[in-house]
Amino acid sequence: MRNHRNERRASSRSWDAVAGWYAGWVGKDGSRHHRLLAIPALLDLVQLRAGESLLDIGCGPGVLAPAVAAAGARYTGVDLSPKLIAIARRHHAGSGRFVVADATRLAEVPGLETGGFDAAAFLLSLQDIDPLDAAIASAALMLRPSGRLAILMTHPCFRVPRQSGWGWDEKRALRFRRVDRYLTPLAVPMQDYGGGRSGTTRSYHRPLSAYAAALHASGLVIDAMQEIAGGGMNGAHLSKAERLAEAEIPLFLALRAIKRSGAPVVTGWRR
Numbered sequence: 001m002r003n004h005r006n007e008r009r010a011s012s013r014s015w016d017a018v019a020g021w022y023a024g025w026v027g028k029d030g031s032r033h034h035r036l037l038a039i040p041a042l043l044d045l046v047q048l049r050a051g052e053s054l055l056d057i058g059c060g061p062g063v064l065a066p067a068v069a070a071a072g073a074r075y076t077g078v079d080l081s082p083k084l085i086a087i088a089r090r091h092h093a094g095s096g097r098f099v100v101a102d103a104t105r106l107a108e109v110p111g112l113e114t115g116g117f118d119a120a121a122f123l124l125s126l127q128d129i130d131p132l133d134a135a136i137a138s139a140a141l142m143l144r145p146s147g148r149l150a151i152l153m154t155h156p157c158f159r160v161p162r163q164s165g166w167g168w169d170e171k172r173a174l175r176f177r178r179v180d181r182y183l184t185p186l187a188v189p190m191q192d193y194g195g196g197r198s199g200t201t202r203s204y205h206r207p208l209s210a211y212a213a214a215l216h217a218s219g220l221v222i223d224a225m226q227e228i229a230g231g232g233m234n235g236a237h238l239s240k241a242e243r244l245a246e247a248e249i250p251l252f253l254a255l256r257a258i259k260r261s262g263a264p265v266v267t268g269w270r271r
């Protein structure tokens with residue numbers, strides 16, 4: 001209980017202070033990770049059809065918008081940062097609309113219709129949004145019955161900010177992943193953006209069970225999951241041991257959950 005109270009005391013903040021750095025770093029079309037891994041995996045899960053609508057929650061500079069528009073779907077991006085929304089409009093106004101909004105209170109935003117979206121997505125944003133339960137409940141409210149929620153995040157079991165990393169086992173000539181902390185939710189200040197000059201954001205680590213419980217509590221049923229390795233990205237520069245480790249230990253976790261129309265079938269899920 002103590003840990004969850006601590007997590008609830010923190011609350012997510014806009015990325016305004018690092019907006020220029022972040023938008024420059026990912027670029028107009030997204031970083032290599034976005035283009036080669038994250039966006040294709042998210043689109044694969046969400047299976048958009050022409051004419052459908054998608055809400056991109058924590059959209060930042062809007063790198064998902066062109067792919068959604070290319071699928072013939074209607075795109076709405078929301079983010080707490082007015083600066084990132086301004087950049088998104090500058091780069092991608094032709095692909096959809098962008099709205100400044102708090103992901104944990106979407107039902108209060110004029111122009112966003114509750115139950116009005118076929119799909120919603122958190123693309124590398126849910127781990128920067130707090131509290132988790134409110135963000136998931138808010139996303140669920142915006143979906144129509146049977147609507148899909150897709151979540152793409154760094155894998156919470158292996159990529160715990162500041163509490164995990166690569167190690168080298170000399171005897172076995174083996175690259176391994178160490179995880180120092182996992183079950184305790186953490187609000188981790190991320191201060192190394194732009195050489196530490198531009199600002200601080202927070203990343204929120206939660207164990208996998210917290211995501212499953214939050215989805216269940218909001219009437220969302222997980223029906224698909226992908227664990228995505230990042231190794232293919234820099235293969236040419238890696239040693240054999242590094243390649244093996246990168247191929248085995250996933251970088252991203254992608255989940256799809258469907259909005260249930262009736263009451264929960266199973267009760268008693270616990271954190």
Ligand SMILES: C[S@@+](CC[C@H](N)C(=O)[O-])C[C@H]1O[C@@H](n2cnc3c(N)ncnc32)[C@H](O)[C@@H]1O
Pocket residue numbers: 012013014015016026057058059060061062063078079080081084101102103104122123124125128129130
């Ligand atoms: C790592 S960035 C990801 C942005 C974008 N999805 C991408 O992949 O480039 C995380 C984003 O979450 C946004 N964010 C954090 N808390 C938020 C909240 N409560 N409501 C809306 N957006 C939030 C930040 O402003 C930031 O743009």
